[in-house]
Amino acid sequence: MEKAKIFGADSLNKSKYLSPEDIPVQLDMFSRSKKYYPLKPFFISGECTQCGICSEKCPIGIISPETGDYMNKKAKDLCIGCMACVHFCKKEAKVAKPDFIMEQMMKYILKKASWQRLEPLTIFGL
Numbered sequence: 001m002e003k004a005k006i007f008g009a010d011s012l013n014k015s016k017y018l019s020p021e022d023i024p025v026q027l028d029m030f031s032r033s034k035k036y037y038p039l040k041p042f043f044i045s046g047e048c049t050q051c052g053i054c055s056e057k058c059p060i061g062i063i064s065p066e067t068g069d070y071m072n073k074k075a076k077d078l079c080i081g082c083m084a085c086v087h088f089c090k091k092e093a094k095v096a097k098p099d100f101i102m103e104q105m106m107k108y109i110l111k112k113a114s115w116q117r118l119e120p121l122t123i124f125g126l
């Protein structure tokens with residue numbers, strides 16, 4: 001609990017200065033990789049009314065207001081998985097649902113992570 005309190009205080013104090021390098025490092029083969037694979041939203045085109053809200057709210061502007069989907073394949077690659085589009089879509093046309101590969105990765109990571117008791121990791125390099 002003491003470690004959790006310290007972690008919370010550090011997160012609060014430093015939250016304005018977080019960068020992608022501050023993302024916690026987990027002890028698994030995926031997050032050891034330099035490449036970051038975020039969970040990306042799943043699009044249900046049949047529910048979309050093309051209202052354009054997700055396009056307005058996406059912080060990196062990769063959603064087409066005409067279709068509600070990514071503008072193109074490169075746009076999907078750029079998605080940071082922030083889920084702003086999921087949060088703001090009132091039609092539930094965007095959902096945070098992992099695809100098969102992501103689901104398998106998450107299962108593997110959780111299995112590895114729960115294999116033994118680990119100490120909390122310090123993520124800010126203090």
Ligand code: SF4
Binds near residue numbers: 065068088091093
């Ligand atoms: S916010 Fe939802 S309904 Fe509106 S365009 Fe985006 S996905 Fe479609």
Ligand code: SF4
Binds near residue numbers: 059062078082085
């Ligand atoms: S998850 Fe974030 S970055 Fe990706 S499409 Fe939605 S709003 Fe844009």
